[in-house]
Amino acid sequence: MIPFKSLIQIDKSSAVPVFLQVSNQLAHFIRAGTLLAGQRLPGTRQLAELLTLNRQTIVAAYDEGLAQGWLESKTGSGTYVAAHFPEVKPQALTLDSTAPSPQTIASKTPGYTFESIPFLHRPILTQTTGLHLDDGFPDIRLAPMDELSRAYRSYFRWGNPQAHFGYGDTKGHLLLREQLSAHLNETRGLRTTSDNILITRGSIMGVHLASQVLLRPGDVVVTGETNYVGATMNFQRAGATLVTVPVDQHGLDVEALAQVCAQQKSIRMVFVTPHHHYPTTVTLRPDRRIRLLQLAEQYGFIVLEDDYDYDFHYLSRPILPLASADPKGMVVYIGSLTKSVAPAFRIGYVVAPSELIDELARLRRIIDRQGDPMLEFAVGQLFKTGDLKRHFRKALRTYQARRDRFCDLLTNELAQYVQFAKPDGGMAVWARFDPAIDLEKLALRAGQQGLFFSNGVSHNPPGQRLNCTRFGFASSTEDELELSIRVLKKIL
Structure with a gap:
């Protein structure tokens, strides 16, 4: 005889309805082998008396078990544990045999092994109060929230709802890509169309996609001795071999890079943040920019340029990105609106020849089918109206x-x-x-x-x-x- 009265514990202060508590615990006992396949359960009236509950509560609990497939009803005979469950070795009925509460049902350690990668262990930065x-980070108090709200509302009023709320282009909303292309051409001296742009959820997603598409295990990636850790982690995850060169008051030491190029059989990629090197904030000097592009052409390596805060330069017109002076298509240019507006605006972008953009979009599709079409449309509208530039x-x-x-x-x-x-x-x-x-x-x-x-x-x-x-x-x-x-x- 199963001691249902002591096994099933009811917490009437819980937010979980009582009938679900009963149903969930019955399911737990079936999984644990305490209740066996084909075993008859007490009648609803009998179980209600045992648990001091209303009979309709037990009826609802049994109905839930029937709907979930744990139980089956036999006309004129009663309610049974479904017969299709495999045999489970019953657990001993002790004081600890009660079903775990919803707060403790998920254990910390899984029943299988997996590799925990040490270099991925990094504290999460959050926007702190005080x-x-x-x-x-940008000051979110300056973000154009009213303008963004209006642009969001226009999304619900404009165009075909089926197109708005169905699947969109994996590359990102066309309006944003068109507006962003015009903005980059105007402010950064690029020569792009919407086909050269992939919208991502922040610049780090762009770095990840580029690493996965362009790198293979053993490929050599060169970075500054001090570097953006998020990028380094992605290169390591792709299996790349990392080589570092010094960074001084004029940015990445390009002559040290030239020596590495001469010594290595091949270099696949060089990662730079030339506008304001991360973390030291120094700007890559113009002659080093020219030399870096010459080396890329000579040795055939990719320049992955992360231009994370181009919009904020305080000495007249900022130095243009490497991508603006790239005649051979060696630069993959990554940027973000996260630092320009607010961290919660997860919009970054990759700018590259359209064939690479197409491949990045194919990979993005199996990671994150598409971005946030509503946010992308709204930000595209802010570009179009001039609100974002203001x-x-x-x-x-x-x-x-x-x-x-x-x-x-x-x-x-x-x-x-x-x-x-x-x-x-x-x-x-x-x-x-x-x-x-x-x-x-x-x-x-x-x-x-x-x-x-x-x-x-x-x-x-x-x-x-x-x-x-x-x-x-x-x-x-x-x-x-x-x-x-x-x-x-x-x-x-």
Whole structure:
């Protein structure tokens, strides 16, 4: 005799309806072998009395079990465990045999093995509240939310609903690709059409797709000695062999790259962030840009150019991307609106010859069938109406003022502790602390006092301690920046 009264536990304070609690626990006992295939269950009236429940609750529980296929009903005979289940070795009936609660039913460890890849273990950056000198995020308070809301509403009023809410183009919404093509041609000196653009969910997706399509295990990828960790992880995941070259105040050391090219049998790819090198924010000097493109043509390697914050340069017109001066089609250009508007706007893009774009789109299709057509349409509308360009101009003025104020604060208040170079653009300062200062402990203590910033560990090349970090200034007002420096100075 199965002791249903002690086995089935009812929690009337739970949000799960009582009949589902009964049904779920019966299913658990069937999976565990406590209830066997073909076994007859008590009648609804009898089980209701045992559990002190309304009979209709048990009727509903049995109906749920019938609908889910755990139970079967035999006319004139009663309700039974379905006969088609395989034989399961019954578990001992102990006090621990009750069905787990919904909070504990999923175990931490699976019953199979898998490889956990060490280089993928990296803390998740989130937008923190309170004071923060982040990695270089935009201020979401400046984002054109009203304009975006209007553009979203127009999506529901415009065109064919079937086309709007069905499957779309894997490359991204045509309106955004057309508008983005025009914008890139105008501001970056590119020569593109919509066929040269793939819309992605942020620049990191573009790096991932390019790595998977263009790299094979053993291919050599060259990066700066300090580099964007997200890109490095993707190259490692693709099985590439990583080679690093120094980065100085003028960007990637291209002559060191030339030596690597002469020594290696072949180099498949060079990854660069030439506009503002990540993480150090330095700009790749024009002569090095020319030399890099010459080397790419000479040795046949791909230049993967990540231009993550081109829209924010504070010295008149910014230096044009490598892709604008690429006569042989060696550059794959990646950008993002995430840093330009808000991190939640997961829109990035890859610009390349159309044959590569087609292949990237085929791979994207089996990862993420398409992006967010509504968001892509809305952002395309903001480009079309000029609202997004007006936002860029407003944000540029605001971020420049914040950069100037922040750099003044660092100079006047923390000069004895921190060295830095005032960045020409971007949204962060690369700060080098006195070697006597433990940056990890400093970041921890600052966090305890309501100021968040990175401890810089993720920027350290293997075996080195740079004692540097990125101080993002764009997402904080000038008053918030002053408070942040005050907290930092007090701790130091």
